Structures are given as C-alpha cells and as structure tokens.
Amino acid sequence: MTAGHLVIAPVLIPFVAGALMLLYDDRQRRAKFALSIGSALALLLVSVELLNRSKGGGAGGNEISFYLLGDWAVPFGIVLVSDRLSAMMLCLTALLAIPTLLYAGAGWQRQGQHFHSLFQFLLMGLNGAFLTGDLFNLFVFFEVLLAASYGLLLHGSGQLRIRAGLHYIAINLAASLLFLIGVSLIYGVTGTLNMAHLARIVPTVTDADLPLLKAGAALLGLAFFVKAGIWPLSFWLPTAYMAGAAPVAAMFTIMTKVGIYIILRLSMLLFGPAAAASAGFGSGLLIAGGMATVGFGLLGVLASQGLGRMAAHMVLISSGTVLGTVGFTLAGGGPDMLGGALYYLVSSTLATGALFLLIEPMSREEGGIAGMLALTADAYGLDELEEEDPEVGLAIPGTLTVLGLSFGACLLVLAGLPPLSGFIGKVAMLAPLLAAPTVDPVLGWSFLSLLLLAGLATLIGLVRIGIQTFWATDGSVPKVLALEIAPVLGLIALLLTLTIRAEDTLRYMQATARALHEPTIYADGVFAAPRVTEGTAAP
Template structure:
C-alpha cells in the first residue's frame, strides 16, 4: 500500500486547485478571507515544494538523481497518466512558490480589488504551472498548459484600461494560435509513434523508421513553435513587451516565470528526445535554439536601450533571460556539456527573481505625478487604478525612507540583471562561460559569438537601468511617493532571496550541476518511468 507521504507529489496540483475552488464560494467583498486562504495555500505549496526538492537530491543508486513517479488512476505506463518528479521539475516548483508568496502579499495592498476572482485565478495559474512541471506525457502537458493560459487571460485583463484590454486581446489571440500549433504537432507525433508518453518517446526515437522520421521531426518542430512563442523566442516575441508592460504589477511579476514554462518544456523535450543518444534525431533543432536564442538576446538588449519606461524595459529583460537559456540549451545539444547548462539554470533562477522584483518596483516608482511618471511613461489608465478609490481603501502603513529602500532594491536588481559582482547574476554568467570554454567541444567561433552577445546584453542592461535610476532617484524634484509596507515587504523578500542565492551559491551550483548531468542521461528518466509499479490489493504489481 502507498504511504500518505508518497502522495505528496500530487499536492502541488491539488493545493491550488482546492484553494481556488474554495474561494469561488466566497463573495468578492470578503477580500481579507480570500487573501488569507490564498497566501496560506502558497505557503503550504512552498513547504511541499521544498520537501519534494529534498527528495529529488538523489541516492547513489540513481546516479545522484532520485526520480519519483506517481501513477494517476493506477494505470501502467505508457497507457496511464504519470507525474514525474526529478531535480528540474522540483526546482521549478520551488521557484513558482517562491514567487507566488511575495506577489500575493503585494496584490493584497490594492491590486486584488481591481476586478473579480483575482485570488482564484492566481491559484489556478499555479495549478497549471505545477502540473506542466510535473506531467510526464504530452497530452496532459497540453491540459495544464491550457489551464495556466486560461487563468493568465483573466489575470492579464484584471482591472481596466484601454491599453490593458488591447494587449490582453492580442495575448489571447497569440496563445490560441500557439495552442493550435501544439495540437497539430502532438497529432503528428502520435501518428508516427502511437504514444504521447515522454519516457516512451525517448525510448522509441532511435528506432523510428527513416521514412517516418521527417514527419516526426515536423511534428516536434510544429509543437515546439507553441512553446517558443511562450518563451519569447525572436521573431515570435513581439507580443511580449506590450503585454507585460500593460499588465498589473503583481501579474507581471508572476508572468516572469510564464516564459520559463516554455523554456522548461523545450529543455525537457530536447534532452529527452534529441540528445546525443537519439540516433538520427540527435541534435535536432539545436541550431534554431542557438541562433534564435542569441537573436532574442540581441532583440532584448536593443529594446532595453530604446525603452523610455521601466515597464517596457523590464519586459525586454525577460526576453534576454529566456534567450540566454534557449541558446545554452541549443549549445548543450551541440556538445556544450552539463557545466554550461548548470550555470544557465542558476542564472535562470536569479534573473527570474530579479525581473519579478523589478516589476513590483515599477508601480511604486511611477506613482507620483511629475518627473517620475513622465519618465516611466505609464498612466493610471494602463493600470486601471482610480487614485481616489485607492486612497480610501489603503491597506497597511506607509514606511519612511521610501526613496532609499526603492533605490537599494532597484540597485540589487540592476546588479543581478546586468551580471555585475558580487550578486548571483555575475556568478551565473561566469559559471556558464567557464563551462563553455572549459568543455572545449564547441567551435571557437560559436563560443566567442555567444560570449560577445552575453556581454553586450549585460552592458546594455546596465546602461538602460542606470539611466532610469539616475533620472528617477537623482534628477527628479518630485516628492517621494507614498508606498505601503505591504508593498515594500514583497520586494525586500525577493531581494533577500537573491542575497541568499548569492551567499549559498556554491550549494546552489552543486544542485544545478547534478540537475544538468541528469538531463544529459535521459535513460534514468525513461527507465524509471517504465519501472514504476502499480498498486494492487495492497501490494505492488507490474
């Protein structure tokens, strides 16, 4: 019989599902109760995610990478639905829960009152994210992908304003088209292989008939478009800056991890299906990821230099982060080795936290009329706020030293995203580059090109953010904005996460290194899935 603790793997899906459904029974005027339920669910989710992360650290029997499996409906693979927990999925679960808590606290100051069912939609978004990270088959990946997209539609349109509605409708249209590509690609893959299990596909890809392999590659490419759109790969990223800039501050902060869903799926499927052991399919799509990722980085840093507002600049910084990870994924498929990939994973965590903090800083820095508001080019219509209503319904106390705290938090984000020492952004970039040049397997021209683009993106980020910082904190004569402690606390919490990631950088990099090495050994994943035993009459059975 399965122990209760063995069911823990499904908790990251059930906790937000139950919390979101429960809050639908509450009237929207019971905001404090809904906020308490939502934050409580996020805290519970964090504890569960940390426990699952500890379980994923592995044993010598599994090569240092313990993978846990959960058969939903108790059907054997490949016919049944399976949840798979490994180092990568556990890492993404922790990241999502770490972002959820400060974002919900920040939203509790005012944003959750700007529309209906904010808390429920937020929980359903978490459910979709966690399900996408845990699922072991493509069909349920599509299901969870649609759940998180449906929730994100409501969150993006949360509030009012012409800019937000226009951006929201554009976002919906783009993602509906991406979902269509997903379905077409999955259908082609199923037509060739007869399965949608990731582990089964990993074992079958070597033996696909030469006559059917082009159709399999076509299905994988078409399906990949859906996730590359979500990841923001150039030229499929033009929707992202306006969408992220127009969304409410806490929504944009949580959307910082939405692009990483696309990155996660591309990384997962690339290493499972197109790794070195994939036969004729080895390395498929690597060049697209390498050059598309670097093109995305170039597009991102050009957007940073051109942006006049912090919102649009932060959105382009998200693209730089995604482009970097996608390029490294392609380099890993081309023989870049685990060391470079481990540095990229570390960089992904730190840059995601930093961009989320930057989105939360955006609205307080643009709150007052005058120089700051003109600089950031954001209007109250874009946020859907009524200043008079906001003044009457303030939650919490304003804090002293507003500009000092804003400036220090902004400076920490600048250091991380610009890749400057001593914070985690610098550590991640150094780890990537040392892994790339230490491996020696990549062509020198390709390696130096990636180095140049990475350095230019960091330099452009520094220029753009310093320009915003100087004009906001030094060149503005307007009075300091009134910011509540409930809005500052989440930003400081995210900055503290960055500091902890820096201080414990050695431990974090060891975990990332083990994660990258496990991704380079897809047989551990596929063999573990097929070795999972059903539970029958109190005993395990095949």
C-alpha cells in the same frame, strides 16, 4: 524512486483553494487573501520536500518521485513525475508567488473580480506543466494556465490592457493549435505521448518515419517558442507584460520559463546524445533563436523609455540566454554549461519579478520618473480603486533609500555585475562554453560577446531610469506601503541567499544537468513505477 500522494499536491492545493474562493463573495477579500497566502505557503513546503527527495540515492543522484493517476501502469495512464528539474521549478514558482500575493494584498486585488481564484488556477497550471509526464496532459495544463493568465492580464480593465490582452489571447491560441498539430504528428509516428516512452522509442524510429517525427517536433518547438517569447515570435510580449498589473507582470516572468522548461525537457529526452539519428536535432535553431532573442532584447532595453517595457525586454534577454545555452548543450557542450544556465534562470526570474514590483512605487508621484516611465493610471487601473476601501498597511520611512537599494540590487543582478548572482550565473555558463572542445569557437565567442553587450545595455537602461528617479526628482517622496516593499525586499533577500550559497546551489544545478544528459535515468525511473495493486495485469 519514491511513490506517494505528495507529488499531486502542487496541483491539488491551488485547485482546491481556487475553487473554494469562488464560493466567497468578492467583498470578502481578507478571507480570500488569507486562503491564497496559505495555499502558496503550503506549495512552498511541498516543493521543498520534493526538492529534498530529488537529491536522494536514485540513479545518477536523481531520485524520481511519481504518482500514477487511477493506478494505471506506465505508459497507458497519466503519470506525474518529480525529479531534480521539476522540483526546482516548483520551488521557484512558489518563491515568486508568495511575495507577489503579498504585494497584491496592498490594493491590486481590488481592481477586479476573482483575482485570487485566477491566481491559484495559474499556479495549478504551472505546477501541472512542470510535473506532467506526457504531452497530452502538458497541453491540458498549458491551457489551464493560459486561461487563468487571460483573466489576470485583463484584471483591472483599461484600454491598454484590453488591447494587449486580445493580442496575447490570439497569439497563444495560434500557438496552441501548433501544439496540437505537433503532438498529433508525434503520436502518429510513435503511438505514444508518454515522455519516458518517447525517450525509448525515438532512437528506434526508422529513416522513413524520421522526417515526420522531426516535423512534429518542429511544430511543437514553434509553439513553445511563442510561449517562451523567442524572436521573431515575441512581438506580443513587451506590451502584454507592460500592460499587466504589477503583481500579474511579476508572476508572468515565470510564464516564459515554462516554454524554456519544456524545450529543455524534450530536447534532452528525445534528441540528446542517446537519440541515435535524431541526436542534436534543432540545436542550431535553438542557438540562433536564443542569440537573436538576446539581440532583440538588448535593443529593446536601449530603446525603451518606460521601466515596464524595459523590464519586459529583460525577460526576453533571460529567455534567449537560457535557450541559447540549451542549444549549445544539445550540440555537445556538456552538463556544466547547462548547470550554470539553470542557476541564471532562477536568478534572473527572481530579479525581474522584483523589478516589476518596483515599477509602480517608483512612478507614484508626479515629476521625476513619472514622465520618463509614461505609466498612466489607465495602464495600472489606479483610477478604479475603490475609495471606500483604503490601501492596506502602513507607509514605510526612508522610502527613497529602500527603493534605491532594491533597484540597485536588481540592476546588479540583471546586468550581470559582481558580486551578485547574475554575475555568478553568467560565469558558470560561459566558462564551460569556451572550454568545450565540441563547440564552434566563433559561435562561443559570439554568444559571449552578445551577453556582454546585453549586460551593458541593461546597465545603461536601468542607470538612466535610476538617475531620473532618485537624482532628478523635485523633492517629493512617494508614499509606499510596507506591504508593497516587503515582497520586493523578500525577493532581494532570496537573490542574496542565492549569491551567498552559490556553491551549494550550483552543485545542485550541475547534478540536475548531468541527470538531464542521461535520459535513461528519467525513462527507467518512470517505467519502474509500481502500481498500488501489485500483481495485477496491466490494463
């Protein structure tokens, strides 16, 4: 267990950077761009250090790092907690943010005001949600990231964006209301919102209070289902993600994972094997919701005529796959299955982000895929770029070759084909699932069949797009800037690294899953956090 100011850095760095950029004139784009990239790089360095610390010699190999705001003792004050899972999500956020910001520097940042400030506040909310140790501040950070995402989705204006943005705002406000009601019910039963304290109290809740606790947890879960895009609460997601500017849509791929992260965190803390009468609560609903989402996503992939909408449905397939695995784990599936799901989560998030960044370069020229994708200038705001401020960077040679190879790598990962990380993640999930004695074989084989069908649907959909792009063109070659393709190549390089270092990565993920199966590690680590003023009485 370690203390220090580093744990709060992922929240403070983007907050300070975003606030400073508000003082700049909007024409000072280069200064804002440099500050934004510097902030993202600093976040990556901090996240890597926290990840290395999480592999220390703590209980179960899960070193807990903490920060007590105001030096108030747990559970009376606000605490930020970094363990294996939260450190992994911080790293994933930073690894996705850096290429996304680089891509935005090619011209997307000019479509509206305060792009970089909004982006930094989004990072602040994401990092805070991953680090917070209590439900109330989880709500606060959720609202911060949602408020920033509203502005980013509407960035560049356009009728399609405004319509999708209004739907997005309305559904998330409704989810936030459910969040507050659920938190209120849980607080009414337990008298606390600290996650570590809840992990200790839930097993002792009386039978009379148990229905109210489960009702609060159900409402909380419903709010996270909306944010994770789980069917039938996912109707807003494909249009919203398709309408967003390319870098915004790429960054939004991790937004659904915040909902999955919280469902996983609270499920294992509050309703894991040590939760007595509450153990396994909601596992059946998680399995059913995950499978339904995968089914809806694969049908959406087959029905989509545009790559933007198709990629959005692939986000749903990813969320449904991880959620279903969480449900199987909660039902007694074991940590190995969950470790494979965490590996798959990282792989699918990076691949989907790269695919969103490829959409506009692939549809830039008239003919070929332009008609197939049906991506209008209104949707991307291309007609609003300022003529006096030209695109930044140099055009790259061999455009179609680079685009084709990048697109092919995304196809292999998202379809789950060997030898890349998508295949490894699915095998790491499904092999323990079928071998688990406590899992219903019918459910297990049904889940496997659904994932295979989802992979086949992804393969068919993306191959259809690829044929229209690279084989059915009229010979015109789109002009693609190095600043646009370099971030995509960076994400592909991360996927290749994830594949080459699969053994080491899976070892980390499985250790993370084993730590999640022992909630006392998290609870005891947080309660053992000493105050700076040792020897003083608790407030």
